[in-house]
Amino acid sequence: MASFEPSADQYLAQLRLVQSGLLPPEEAWAVPMPSYSIVPLIQRMLDPTTLRRALSAIRNGEAVQVNYQSMSAPEPKQRWLAPHALGFDGARWHARAWCFKREAFRDFVLSRIVTIGDTRESEIEPEKDIGWQREVTLKIGPHPALKDGKRRAVELDFGMSGGAFEVTTRVCLAYYCMRQLGLDRLPAEVKPERQQIVLVNRNEVEAAMAETGVCGPEGMSED
Numbered sequence: 001m002a003s004f005e006p007s008a009d010q011y012l013a014q015l016r017l018v019q020s021g022l023l024p025p026e027e028a029w030a031v032p033m034p035s036y037s038i039v040p041l042i043q044r045m046l047d048p049t050t051l052r053r054a055l056s057a058i059r060n061g062e063a064v065q066v067n068y069q070s071m072s073a074p075e076p077k078q079r080w081l082a083p084h085a086l087g088f089d090g091a092r093w094h095a096r097a098w099c100f101k102r103e104a105f106r107d108f109v110l111s112r113i114v115t116i117g118d119t120r121e122s123e124i125e126p127e128k129d130i131g132w133q134r135e136v137t138l139k140i141g142p143h144p145a146l147k148d149g150k151r152r153a154v155e156l157d158f159g160m161s162g163g164a165f166e167v168t169t170r171v172c173l174a175y176y177c178m179r180q181l182g183l184d185r186l187p188a189e190v191k192p193e194r195q196q197i198v199l200v201n202r203n204e205v206e207a208a209m210a211e212t213g214v215c216g217p218e219g220m221s222e223d
Contacts, residue, residue, distance in 0.1 A: 044092050046111045053116040054095050058083050063100070063122040067114040076114045083108075084126035089176035096132055096172065098124040104213065105129040107172065131172035131212040138167045138177060139200040143192035154196045164200055171212045174205055 017023035019038045057064045063082040070077070083097035087107060094107040105128075127133060141164040142154040158165050169177050178184045183199040199205065 042091075044109075044111045046093065047113075050110055050113050050116060051093075054083055054086070054110060054113075057119060058085065058095075060119075061122055062119045063098075063124070064119050065117040066108075067117075068108060069112045069114055078117075080120075081108060082122040082124040084124070084129065085132060086110075087170075087173055089173065090180040096129065098122075098129075105131060105172075129172075131209075131214045132170055134171045134208065134212055135168055136171050136174050136205055136208040137201075138169070138174065138183070138205055139164050140167065140181070140183065140197050141165075141200045143187055143190075143196055143198050145187070145192040146196065150193075150196075158197065171208050172214050174209060175214070178205075 014023060014028045015033065015036055016038060018025050018028055018033070019036075020041075025033065053064065056062070061082075061084075063080050065078060065080050067076040067078055069075075080100040081095065081097040082100070083095040085096040087094045087096050093110045095110055095113075097106065097108055098104070099106045099108075140158070141160070142151045146154060154160075155163065167177060175184065178199060181197065182190070182195045183197070185195065187195075187198045
């Protein structure tokens with residue numbers, strides 16, 4: 001019998017699953033559970049039919065015709081997409097797809113797909129989506145203005161080693177990761193007590209994004 005290894009991550013993850021209704025309390029090994037509360041996460045609306053059709057297109061290597069509501073247009077517009085993967089930015093699920101209109105790989109928020117229509121065979125090769133295939137490592141450290149105990153507190157919070165920690169992600173998801181952690185702003189633009197961590201290797205990350213054609217939200221998403 002395998003020995004039980006205690007895990008803080010698993011314990012706290014189960015509390016989150018119970019809170020969200022995805023795990024019955026009696027099935028959690030964290031029983032009896034303590035009194036706890038979790039800041040509610042806003043759930044984005046997503047039609048299960050849209051997800052099912054997108055998954056089918058990914059599995060079958062097909063292109064699909066969609067009505068997509070972008071932030072830049074007053075009404076939904078039709079376009080053909082060839083999705084090959086799903087991505088999560090911390091708040092929304094995207095379809096990573098070749099856009100035949102833009103002639104580029106982009107991210108499309110699944111909840112903004114109003115309808116999915118016809119399908120057709122696609123010759124788009126996912127391996128050519130360099131922004132998806134390549135990874136980049138974000139090196140993250142305390143805000144340089146934090147000193148002594150404040151700096152040490154931040155290092156403890158994130159389990160930093162040598163004054164930094166690293167997060168590796170696909171290049172096309174790097175901006176989302178930066179935005180979620182507040183790393184999309186320069187240290188001089190934010191108060192250190194409010195934004196306690198900064199991106200140490202910004203030049204390296206931005207260079208990787210530029211090399212793969214991912215230049216912030218305008219160059220990767222169809223918002």
